Amino acid sequence: MMVSDSLYCTLWMLSFFGQYLGEDLQFSGLANGAVGGSVVFAPDNPPSTSNDAVQWHFGTAIIVTALSDSTTVASAYRDRVSFDRNTLALELWNLRLEDSGIYRLTVLPSAGGQFTGETSLQVLEKITNVRLIGPEDLLIEGESSANISSEGTGSITSVQWMKDNSPLSPSNSIIFSSDNRSVSISPVQRSDSGEYQCTYRNPASSETANLSLIINYGPEDVSIEGEDVVDLGVRVSLSCSANSEPAASFSWTFNRTDTNVTTDTFTIDETDFTHSGDYICTAWNNVTKRNASQQHALLVKVGGGGGLSSGAIAGIVIGVLVAVAGICGLIVYLIKSKKIPKPNLQQNRRASEATQSREETDLDYEVVINFQNARGDETILGKRIESNIYENPDYENVYENVKHELSNKPMAPPPQVRK
Secondary structure, eight states: OOOOHHHHHHHHHHHHHHHHHOOOOOOOSOEEEETTOEEEEOOSSOOSSOEEEEEEEETTEEEEEEETTEEEEOGGGTTTEEEOTTTOOEEEESOOGGGOEEEEEEEEETTSOOEEEEEEEEEEOOOEEEEEEOOOSOEETTTOOEEEEEEEESOOOEEEEEETTEEOOOOSSEEEOTTSSEEEESSOOGGGOEEEEEEEEOSSOEEEEEEEEOEEEEEEEEEEESOSEEETTOOEEEEEEEEEESOOEEEEEETTEEOOOOSSEEEESSOOGGGOEEEEEEEEETTTTEEEEEEEEEEEESSOTTOOOHHHHHHHHHHHHHHHHHHHHHHHHHHHTTSSOOOOHHHHHHHHHHHHHHHHHHHHHHHHHHHHHHHOSEEETTEEEOOOOOOOHHHHHHHHHHHHHHHHSOOOOOOOOOO
């Protein structure tokens, strides 16, 4: 059904002069759209009564005219718009840069009067091909610098940087370029390792690029876990660790001698005394070209890996001393109470003298007999000894002296024979 020329004229005049007659229809604000995208214009307060005519304009050009029984779309927007009679919303898709501008809505209610309102559209190029360009060389803590730059296409209105999903802020070592499209970190620290994100935005679109930075450091804080004192014949493992990026490699020495062990664990299947000594673990970082070492002393013992503590040794010593003191006290008590007789020193002295006298007498007999044998046939003390005569003046004198001493010394009584 064709719309009458008079109605078209009326709608045109209302839409053209409606902005001067009052704007009763409200819109949320500026609409944004990306090239190739879509946008919807809808009043926040559409009329609640039935309408005789509704018309949308872009500038002075008519987009769509809706009467009570028909809807007409201008040829320039055919296949690009849709209209909702109930909400009075206009949807425009396949947006172009030239679609940016002011859009006006005019409504003629059945009850009479008219409503008008307008909104604006900004069409922006869609952001695409965003990427980050980072350093190609390996980064070493305290030595290297890192520069990260960004690039992309589209209408870019803002650039935002994040690290590990948190905003990246400038500091003494982190500096942003004037257009905020690149960042410099110097010198790098291990805390700078992580995932960096750069987001290009405009009101209609956005795109994010990611880049991972790895800061190499260490090794440091080398430590060895394992027992210090172990039993003989047991299995022992020493485990070495270090803070390092990338992970450190390890080597072991025993008493300053290379062991050819290049793992983080040193294992002794069965200990013997030769395994006591100093074990040194050395951690090596192949990127930083740094190393660090830690020493561990191992003692192999018999009968208990832990040995006795100083407190236990002190307790044993004190116990022994108390026992000795108790025994001495008991002996003194028994002697004083005459349960153990005191030793008779005088009797002991006499018995010692008698024993010595008998020994001297026996010696004298032996000397006399020897000399008598040298002199010849002689009778001494009732004993006859036959021998060859030995002529020697020296022996003669010795013999006479011994004989004289024996004649003056009392003889020990002969032993009694029991019957």
